[in-house]
Amino acid sequence: AQSVAQPEDQVNVAEGNPLTVKCTYSVSGNPYLFWYVQYPNRGLQFLLKYITGDNLVKGSYGFEAEFNKSQTSFHLKKPSALVSDSALYFCAVRDREGLTGGGNKLTFGTGTQLKVEL
Amino acid sequence: DGGITQSPKYLFRKEGQNVTLSCEQNLNHDAMYWYRQDPGQGLRLIYYSQIVNDFQKGDIAEGYSVSREKKESFPLTVTSAQKNPTAFYLCASRGMTVQETQYFGPGTRLLVL
Numbered sequence: 001a002q003s004v005a006q007p008e009d010q011v012n013v014a015e016g017n018p019l020t021v022k023c024t025y026s027v028s029g030n031p032y033l034f035w036y037v038q039y040p041n042r043g044l045q046f047l048l049k050y051i052t053g054d055n056l057v058k059g060s061y062g063f064e065a066e067f068n069k070s071q072t073s074f075h076l077k078k079p080s081a082l083v084s085d086s087a088l089y090f091c092a093v094r095d096r097e098g099l100t101g102g103g104n105k106l107t108f109g110t111g112t113q114l115k116v117e118l
Numbered sequence: 119d120g121g122i123t124q125s126p127k128y129l130f131r132k133e134g135q136n137v138t139l140s141c142e143q144n145l146n147h148d149a150m151y152w153y154r155q156d157p158g159q160g161l162r163l164i165y166y167s168q169i170v171n172d173f174q175k176g177d178i179a180e181g182y183s184v185s186r187e188k189k190e191s192f193p194l195t196v197t198s199a200q201k202n203p204t205a206f207y208l209c210a211s212r213g214m215t216v217q218e219t220q221y222f223g224p225g226t227r228l229l230v231l
Contacts, residue, residue, distance in 0.1 A: 006141070009158075024150075032217065043122075043208055043222035051217050090160065104212075105151070106220055110160040 002027040013081045013116055020105040021112045023091030030096040031085040034106065035065055038088040040046050042092035047089075048076060048107045061085070088113050121145040122223035124209050129228045131196065131203060139194045139226045141209030147221075148214040150192035154178060155206040155225075164207075167192055168214075196228060204230050 003026045013019045016027040025031055034053055050107025055067040065076045082106060092106040122143045131137045141150065149168045153161040163176030166188040181200025186192055192211075198201045209223040 030229075034219065036222075041225070041227070043124075043224045044210075046219050046221060049219060104149075105163055105166060108161040110158060 002031075002093050002095055002107045004093050004107055004109035006089075006091055006112045008112050009110075010113040010115065013114070015083050015116050015118050016080050018076050019085070019114065019116070021089050021091075021114060022118075023074045023076065023109060024072050025074060025091070026072065026092040027093050027095045031074075032063075032094045032096055033067060034092040034094075035059065035063070035074075035076050036090045036092065038090065044090060047076070056060040081114075083116050083118060086114055086116045122194070122209060122211055122221060124207075124223040124226050127224070127227060129226055130166055130231050131228060132231050136195055136197050139196070139209075141192045141194065141223060143192075143209075143211045143223075144190065145211055145213075146189070147211035148189070149212045150210075151210040151220065152176075152182075152184065152192070152194045153208045153210065155199065155208060160184070161208065164194065166183045176180070193220055203228050 005024045034049045035047040038044050047063050050057050050059050051069045058064045063078050067074050088111045089109050091109045094106050125140045146181050151166045152164040155161050162178050165176055165184040167173035170189050173184050173186050183195045207226045210220045212218050212220040
């Protein structure tokens with residue numbers, strides 16, 4: 001089975017400060033890892049993914065994430081937060097070898113609400 | 119959201135009624151998915167389809183049905199057997215390569231009258 005944990009329901013940060021949204025995962029085999037963002041009453045928007053190679057992945061809107069295999073983590077980061085970054089963020093995992101079966105399905109965390117204040 | 123459309127944006131269901139949510143994609147993606155989103159629970163997979171005329175149950179398929187008669191379309195029916203249908207429903211699609219990203223539609227909010 002595969003699973004994702006986002007240990008913080010909410011993260012508060014001041015505009016201009018760096019932000020981190022945490023994600024740890026469990027998967028059989030090697031992972032593909034994804035971050036999505038959701039604004040109220042909207043679908044999920046893709047931010048970035050880790051497939052292979054460089055452990056630091058850069059994505060949309062200045063976000064980046066670092067894959068750490070030993071800690072099974074994939075934390076989302078941004079050097080300087082904006083009020084417009086306030087949204088719900090989801091981490092997701094898929095096993096690379098398809099060991100979980102089921103259409104290479106994604107397993108999502110429960111989401112972290114990010115609030116950026118002036 | 120681009121390339122995947124869901125309709126309607128809001129849908130109201132009466133007791134004992136079946137309702138159908140539409141999902142269409144113009145991305146030429148082979149795989150399509152339906153998720154249910156409830157507050158604090160993340161996304162849960164209802165059904166998925168990897169090819170036309172084939173689909174598989176996800177984690178919470180009871181009370182739902184789907185069809186995949188065309189590559190572009192994957193409608194979801196919420197049947198009267200689904201006793202707690204109030205949720206935000208998200209459709210997604212993905213190309214067939216395992217590395218590919220899953221993209222989401224804008225969602226349909228289903229409410230019970």
